Amino acid sequence: MATVDKYEALIQTDRIHGSLYTDEKIFDEEMETIFYRSWVFVGHASELPNPGDYLTRDIGRRSVIMARDQNGGIGVMANRCQHRGNMLCNQNRGNARNFACPYHGWIYDLQGNLLDVPYRQGFKKDFANMGLETLKTEIYRGFVFSTFNPDAVPFADYLGRGFELIDRACDLSPEGEIVLEGGWMRHHFDSNWKMMPENDTDGYHVSFTHRSMMQSLESQYDEFAGEEGKIPGEVRDWGNGHTEIDFTGGYKRPLDWLGTTAEKVPEYVRSLEQAYGEEVAKKRLFDGPPHAAIFPNLFLGEMNIVIFQPVSANTSIQWATPMFLKGARELDFRLLRQCEGALGPSSFLLADDASIAERSQKALLSGTPWCDLSRGLEREKHNDDGVMAGHMTDETSNRGFWNHYKQVMTAE
Amino acid sequence: MATVDKYEALIQTDRIHGSLYTDEKIFDEEMETIFYRSWVFVGHASELPNPGDYLTRDIGRRSVIMARDQNGGIGVMANRCQHRGNMLCNQNRGNARNFACPYHGWIYDLQGNLLDVPYRQGFKKDFANMGLETLKTEIYRGFVFSTFNPDAVPFADYLGRGFELIDRACDLSPEGEIVLEGGWMRHHFDSNWKMMPENDTDGYHVSFTHRSMMQSLESQYDEFAGEEGKIPGEVRDWGNGHTEIDFTGGYKRPLDWLGTTAEKVPEYVRSLEQAYGEEVAKKRLFDGPPHAAIFPNLFLGEMNIVIFQPVSANTSIQWATPMFLKGARELDFRLLRQCEGALGPSSFLLADDASIAERSQKALLSGTPWCDLSRGLEREKHNDDGVMAGHMTDETSNRGFWNHYKQVMTAE
Amino acid sequence: MATVDKYEALIQTDRIHGSLYTDEKIFDEEMETIFYRSWVFVGHASELPNPGDYLTRDIGRRSVIMARDQNGGIGVMANRCQHRGNMLCNQNRGNARNFACPYHGWIYDLQGNLLDVPYRQGFKKDFANMGLETLKTEIYRGFVFSTFNPDAVPFADYLGRGFELIDRACDLSPEGEIVLEGGWMRHHFDSNWKMMPENDTDGYHVSFTHRSMMQSLESQYDEFAGEEGKIPGEVRDWGNGHTEIDFTGGYKRPLDWLGTTAEKVPEYVRSLEQAYGEEVAKKRLFDGPPHAAIFPNLFLGEMNIVIFQPVSANTSIQWATPMFLKGARELDFRLLRQCEGALGPSSFLLADDASIAERSQKALLSGTPWCDLSRGLEREKHNDDGVMAGHMTDETSNRGFWNHYKQVMTAE
Amino acid sequence: MNTLSTERRAALLTFVTHEARLADESEYQAWQDLWAEDGVYWVPRNDGDYSPDKQVSHLYDNYRRIQTRVAQLKTGFRYSQVPVSRMRRLLSNHEYFAEADGRFRVEANFFLPEFSVQAVHDFRLWSGRVTYVVSERGDSYQIHLKKVVLVNADEPIPTLAFLI
Amino acid sequence: MNTLSTERRAALLTFVTHEARLADESEYQAWQDLWAEDGVYWVPRNDGDYSPDKQVSHLYDNYRRIQTRVAQLKTGFRYSQVPVSRMRRLLSNHEYFAEADGRFRVEANFFLPEFSVQAVHDFRLWSGRVTYVVSERGDSYQIHLKKVVLVNADEPIPTLAFLI
Amino acid sequence: MNTLSTERRAALLTFVTHEARLADESEYQAWQDLWAEDGVYWVPRNDGDYSPDKQVSHLYDNYRRIQTRVAQLKTGFRYSQVPVSRMRRLLSNHEYFAEADGRFRVEANFFLPEFSVQAVHDFRLWSGRVTYVVSERGDSYQIHLKKVVLVNADEPIPTLAFLI
Ligand code: FES
C-alpha cells in the first residue's frame, strides 16, 4: 500500500519524478515486479538453429539459459546449478548435449532436468525436484517471451496489441519470418534502462540530439524536422506500455525506410509480391517496419531488434542486431551497415542518444527534480483503430510507457 | 527527534564519534541540512569578468551554474533542464548568450528564465513557471554565497563574524578587492570533507605531519614548532562554525606571511600606504591575511582561496586558487608559486595532509571509535573581542566547528 | 529475535539459502558476531622472532597490530590512534621501538600504552585510559588467537577439539614447533569468505573442479577419485565449526602426504624418531598433517597455513604460507614449491577453486536460491572418538560449519 | 621473419605513431587525409574471424563512411564527443610484415585510457590489438585497412564515438 | 651503457615481442617451446630481493613445472582460464644488457589489462617489470629466466592462471 | 619530418627510458642529477596552453624547487610517499625533434598505473603526454624541461607526491 502510494505520487499525468531513474530501491522493485513477475522478451528462435544450441542472457539481474532441445523445442531456465548454486554456463553461446556443472559434476539435460549426480549413493533426493528452475515460455513468430512467475497473466493479455507490431515486422519477410543471425552489439549506458524505451519512441529530440547527424548525412529522418504543423508521422500509445513512432506519414516512396528504391532491390520486391500478392506487398513496401517498443525490454527498431537490459539504477545495456528477412537475405549487407550506422557504440545515431542519456542520469542524480511530460496532452487523440496518437514531437508515447509502468508497479 | 538525539550522542564536548566521518546516512543528512538548507560558498565574482561568463560548480552533490547576466548581475541556478532533467552545461566554464539544452532544444537565458521551446504549440504550460531552479544568492566583497532554501536564515546571521575575516583578506588589496583569475587546482581526497576544515585550522599537527617539509624548506611556519610555552599565535572559534589559526603572533617582520620583506615588494607597500595611509598599511602588512575556515565549505587560506567539496562520506575534493590582489598584480608570480607549494596534489604541504586524512579515513572505516577533542578545553578563553581562543596546539578551533555542526544538524 | 528467526529460516538441515553469501547486512552481522565478538586466528608467534617485531593484519574489517614487546610477550591491538583515529602503522610488517602517530605525534609502546603526547600541558586526560584498544589474546603452540570482546567465551571452549588438530600439525616437527617464515601469498577472491572453509573441506569437488590438474599432474589426491564405494578417507565435523577432510585412509606409504618417501628425507625421519621414538614417529610419518578448518578463519591446509579474510559480502582474501617444521628446515624448499603448487593465485589447485567460487558468487547474486546440503545426511556417523564422520564426498564437513555458524549467529 | 629493413620499420613506426597522435588530438581532417580511397576502418565485434558481410561489427566504415564520420565529428554537435575525450593512447609490441602489392602490415598492441568528459568524468579503458595495412603515398603512407580488435569486443562496451 | 649492437637489440626486441604475443594469445605449446631446459619462470611476492628457496613466491617454475602448467592449461578444463582471458599486454621502456656466457638480459616495463571472462567480466590490471635472460638458439632465442615483478606483488592479487 | 639520425634517436630513447626508471624506483638523487640548472619541471593544469606566470599549475618547479622536492622526499617523512608508491610507467609513441641551440625535444605518451600503498591500497591511473627538452652533457643528456600533460589535468586528481 505504501508502495502503491509512492508510485501514485511519483508518476503524475503531466510529470514524473526524477527518483524513478536513480533510486536503487525503486530499481529493486522494478526487478521484482516487472522483470521477475511479468513477461519479458528473451530472444529469438532463429538464434538457436540446431538442437543443442544454447545462449545465455540476463533477465533483470538473473542469468538464464535459452536452449533448443533434441526435439527442437525451446526452453528457458535459470543458469544456476541446483546443488550449491554454481553458474552452469559461462559462455555467451554454444552447442551442448547437456549441461555439466564444473563444481561437482551434476549433469542436466537441455530442458533442465537433472540427469545425474556423481557418486549417486550419497544423494537421496528425488531428481524430479532437483531440475533447473524453468521459466514459463511462449513463442510468437519466433519471439521468445518468458516469465519466472508461473502465475503471470496470460501471455496474450501481456502482449495485447503488440501482436500487430510483431506482425508488421515479420510480414516484411517473403516467408513471414525474421532471422537474427547477425550477432548482437552490446552498448553500455551509464544511465537508467527506462531512458532507452523513452528515448527510442521520442520524436521530439531528433533535430536536437541528432543535429550533427542531420548536418552530415542524408537520412530517412530528414522529413521529420521542420515546421511543427508540417511534420508528418505520429507517436502512438498501443496500450500495455507498448509505444511507437510511426514514420509512414513521412515516406515518399516505397522502401524509403530502407534508404533505397524498388529498382535497387528488385529481387526482394518480386519475392514479396509473389508471397503476398501485389497489393499487399505494395503497402508493406511503402509502410515498412514498425519503430515500436514492446514493454518492458524489446524494441522493434525498424530493421533492427533491440533489447533493453537493466543492470542497476544507473547502468544498462542496449543490445542490437539487424533483423534479417527470411527469403530476402540479399538485403543482409545493407541491413548490417544500417544497423551499425544507427545503433551501437560507434553509430551516428545512438552514440549521441547514449551520451544524452548519461548527461540526464548524472543531472538527475544531482537532486531529485520533476521531469515534465505534458507535451501534447491537449492534442493527442484516439485513432480509428483505438490507438492513442499524438503529434510526432509529443510525449504521448512516453506517457503510454509511464501509465502502464504505474499500473504494473501498483498492481496487487 | 531521533536524529537530534543521534547527533547529541555522537558529538560531545571532549570527543566525537568516528561514524560522523564514515556513515553514508549521516553524509546524506549533511547534504540536506548543511548544503541544501543553509548557505554555502559558490565562487567569486571576479571569476566571471564579462557578461555571459559562466561556470559550473557542485554544491554538495548538486551541480549549479553561476553566470553573469547581460546586466552584469550574478545568479546561481541548478544545472538541469526543467523539461526532462538533462544536464544543461557539461563544461567547467565558458561564455554563452543563453543555455540551450542538447536533448530537445529548450532555451534559457543567463538568469535561468525559459526563453523558448521548439514546436511551441505542443507545450501549454506557462514559461514563467518553467525556468531553472534559482538559488537565493548574496555577494559580499565578491564572495558569492547561495542557498537552495528560500527560507534560509538571513545571510548576515549565517556569516556572522565571517565578515571580519573576509575583510581582512580583501583589505590587503590596495583597491580592496581580490581577483580569482589563477584557475583552480582540484585535489581528490579519499576522505571525508570535514577533515578538511578540521585539519586546515589545526595547529597541533604542523610539526608532525609536515616534518619532511620542516626539514627541507624554511617557511613562515617554522616559528610555530618549539616549546609549548613559547609557541606564538593562537587558534580561534569565531562562532557560526568559522574557525581560525592566527599566526600573527609569530611574525617578526612585515610581510613574513608572504615570505618576503617590504624591500622586495616596494610597489605593493607603496600602493597599500597610498590607499589606506601609512599606519593602517603597516598593520596590514604585518598581520597579513587570515588563515580561517568559513563554515561549511570556504577556507581563506592566507593568500589562497580554498573550497571544500563533499562527494561522498569517503571522498571529497579540495579546490585551491591563489588570491590575487587587485592593484598589486606584480605579486601574482609569487602567489602562484606559493599556492602550488602549499596547496594541491603536488604541494609540499597539503599532499601530506591529504595522505594523513586518507589514513584517518581508512582507520575510521575500520571500527567506529571515539576521536578525542579535549585538548586545551581547560585553558581556552574569550579574547577581548569576544572570540574564543586557545593555544596554537589546542583543539579550540575544531571544537568550534563541531559545536556549530551539532547546532545545525539538530536544529528544527 | 527477528535475527534469530532469520538465521533459523536460512539455515536448514539439508539446505541453506543463497543470501547467506551475498547479503551485505548478513555480512555486517557476521563481522559483529563472529569476527568482533568471538575468537579469531590472528597470526603465529614465529612471525615475530624478535622484540619490537610487529605486523598488521585485518580481523574482519578492522586492522590490528600484532607485536612482540621488549619482554618477548605478544599482544594484539587496534591499529588506530586514540587521539583522532589515525592509522598508526601503514606497513605490513616491521620492527619498532614504539609506535608514533604521524598526525600529531602521540607515542605508544609495543603493548599499546600511551607513552607521550606532544605539548603535554594541553592534554589533561589520564594516559592510562588512552592506550590503544587491546584484544584479549591466547597463544597455543604459537598460534595467536584474539577477540575484541573481553567477555568472550573462554578460549578453550572456543577452540574445543581444535587443540587436537593443531597438535597434529605441530607434532610433525621434531621440536614440536612450526615456523611461519616463508611469507604470505594473498589471493583475492571475488566471492564470499565462507566459500573458502566450505570448499577447503569439501571432498566432493576434487575430481571435477580439479579435473585439469588430475589430468596433468600426479598427486596425493589421485587416490580419492574413483568408485564411490572404494574412495578412502573421510570428512569430519569436529564440533565448534571445525571441520576436516582426512586423507590418511588413502595413503599407501609414509610421507605420501609430502609427495616423497622416507628414503628421500632420511634426516627428517631420523630426527622425528629421535624426538618421539620410532613408533610414534612412524605413525606421524604415515598420517601426516591435518587438512582441517578451524572456525572461523584458520585453515590447517596440510603443510600450509591459511587465513580466510572477509572483505565484503562479495570479496575475500585467502592468505597462505608454507608450514616449516622446526628441526627439519631441510624440507623448506620442498614445502615452498608445494605451497605454490597448491595454494595462491597461480597454483594448480586453488586458482581453479577461486574461479569456481567466483562463478558461484556471481550466480548467487543473480537470484536467491537454496543451496543443497543434504549429501550423505543418512550415512554420516560418529566415530569412536566422538567426531562426526562422513564419506569423502559427503557434506558432513560443510554441515558442521553451518551448524556452528547458525549457533553463533543466533546466540544471545 | 622480419624481412623489412630497419629504415622501413622505422618509417612505418613513425607513420602509425603519427596516426595515433592525430586520433588522440581529435585532428579529424588530418586523420581522414591519411586514408586511401579503398580504406576500411573496422572494429569487429570479436576477434574479427567472421565476415563483416554476415555479422554486425561495432564499426565497419568504407571510405565514404569514414568521411561521414569525420564530417559528423567536425560539426561540433556530435554530443558523444562534446567535449572531446582526453586521450593519449599507447602503441607497443609492434610487428611489421610485407604484404602483397607493395603494401605493408603493421600490428601492435594498444592501450587507451580514455578520459571521458561528456557526462561521466572518469577513465574508460580500451585495450586491444590494431592492424594497419598501408602503402606508400608521397613521402609517407596511406591507410588501406585499420582493424582494431578490442579485448572486450564481445562484451558490452561504452560509447565509442572518438577515433580509435 | 648499452654495448649491444643495434641489430642485437632489434632481434631481442623482436623475440620478447613474440613471446608476449604467444602469451596473449594463449598459444601454450608454442610458448613452452621458447624455453630452455634450465628455464626458470618466476613471479616473486615482492621485488624479488629474496631467495626463492627461503620465501614463497606467487609462481616459481622450473622447466618441468612449466611443462605441467602448460599441460594443465591445454586440457581445456583449467577452469580459471575457461574461457581464456582476453589479453593484449604492452611492453615498453626496454633495456638491453649483455650477460656472462653469451646470454642477454632484456628488461621492460609492462602493463596488461586482462579482460577476465570466467566469472567477473571486467578488467583486472597487471603492471610491473619483466626481466628476460635469453641465449641464442638457432636463428632465434631461448629463455633461461623470465622474472615478472608486479607493482602489487606484496598485495592481494586475483587469480593469475594465464601466462604472464 | 624526423631529421634526427637513428643513433641520436636511440640515444634519446635510452635517456628518457633511464629517467623513467629512476622516477619509477624513487631514485631521488640520481633523478635530480639528470637536471640542468635551468631545468623546469611542469605539470600544467590543462594542456599547458597558458602561461604559468598567470595561471596555477599542479606543479611548476625551477631547479631550486626540484632540489627542495627531492630533499623533502629524501627525509623519509614525506608521508604522502611513505611507503613509496609502486610504479612501472610505460612510455611509448615517442617522437623526436631538433630544437634550437643544439637541444632536442622528445615527446611520448605515457601510462602510469601507480599502486598506492600509503592508505588506499589500489591503482591510481595516470595517463598523458610527456615532453622533454634536453641537451648533451658528457656522454649523456641533461634535462631543461620536462612537461607532463595529464589527460585529466583539468579534473580533480589524487595526491601526486611521487616523481611523475
Ligand atoms: S554446485 Fe553444481 S554440482 Fe555442485
Ligand code: FES
Ligand atoms: S530535457 Fe532539456 S529540452 Fe528536453
Ligand code: FES
Ligand atoms: S591522530 Fe594520532 S596523534 Fe593525533
Ligand SMILES: [Fe+3]
Ligand atoms: Fe535518438
Ligand SMILES: [Fe+3]
Ligand atoms: Fe597541514
Ligand SMILES: [Fe+3]
Ligand atoms: Fe579444491
